[in-house]
Amino acid sequence: MQKYTGEKRILVATDCIIFGFDGSNIKLLLVQRGIEPEIHKWSLMGGFIQPSETPDEAANRVLEQRTGLNNVYMDQLNVFGKPDRDPVERTLSIAYYALIDIHQYEKQLNDDFHAEWFLLDDMPDLIFDHNEMVKQARKQLMYKAALHPILFQLLPEKFTIPQLQALYEGVYQTKFDDRNFSRKLLSTGLLVKLTEKDKQSSKKGAFYYKLDQSQYAENFESFLNLVPNPNKFF
Structure with missing residues (x-):
């Protein structure tokens, strides 16, 4: 098999x-x-990432192996590649992120690597550059939530305004x-009491x-003003 000469391996x-x-x-x-x-x-x-895998395939495999979670849709976040980010070998990392309903996946979670949920304010210090990854992912999540109605996908079929507000406050x-x-939410006209x-x-x-599903698909932009001043978060 032909190989490139004079090049060093990067994981x-x-x-x-x-x-x-x-x-x-x-x-x-x-996880630990x-x-x-x-x-x-x-x-x-x-x-x-294995030679036969795409990055997406590898991310889903790794997540399931480490936690038991499967069928989680993840967005690609960024490539982290500082030369000294891994003390063993030169390694690039392609990071992915997702926001899920914990209760929907709690039965899948295994204890092979002591997987545990942490409040963001109680998060321990992480290895390598993982703290920076989390910081970037939180910022991207806030940006996405301000422009798309992704947070509604985490709510049950019927929900209260305080529940939705708690979700937005948690993200931001x-x-x-x-x-x-409450006033901004009700002014959208897309909720049925x-x-x-x-x-x-x-x-x-x-x-x-x-x-109101009959109006939601065409008018979901009405929800995009729920964040009082999104510019201050970015």
Whole structure:
């Protein structure tokens, strides 16, 4: 087989950054590294890309091997390639990220690598440049959520306004004004108010809503003003 002469080997890996929403908070999924260096330290789900794999295929394989999660749609984030990012060998990493419903996948999660969900404020220090990967992924997630209605995919068929607000506040790690958020949300005209109430969060209860699917596909842009000042986050 013909090979390029005079070139040195560079390894290519993939790392998966999985955010999850549990109904109240945004969390990050981490595992304990299984090999040296930094064995047993907290890490993103990573592994090397095999010669027969595409990066997408490798990312899905690595995520399932490290956590048990499968059929998770991930977006490619960036290539991380500082020469000294891995102390063993010159390694590039193609990072992927996703935001999932924790409850939807909780039965898949295995304990082979001690996979654990962490609140973003309680995230431990990670190996190599994984902290930088998470930082970039959080920024990209905020940007995407401001321009696309991706967060609604994490909600149940019927939801309350406080539930949706908690999701946005978790992604942006900030507190939105309750009345202003509710006013903007209801002004879209794309929610159907139900007669049922969620009585668990307060004595008064909060009405459930559902998306008006007949209007949603054509007018989802109405939701894009829910972030009060998206420019301050980017």
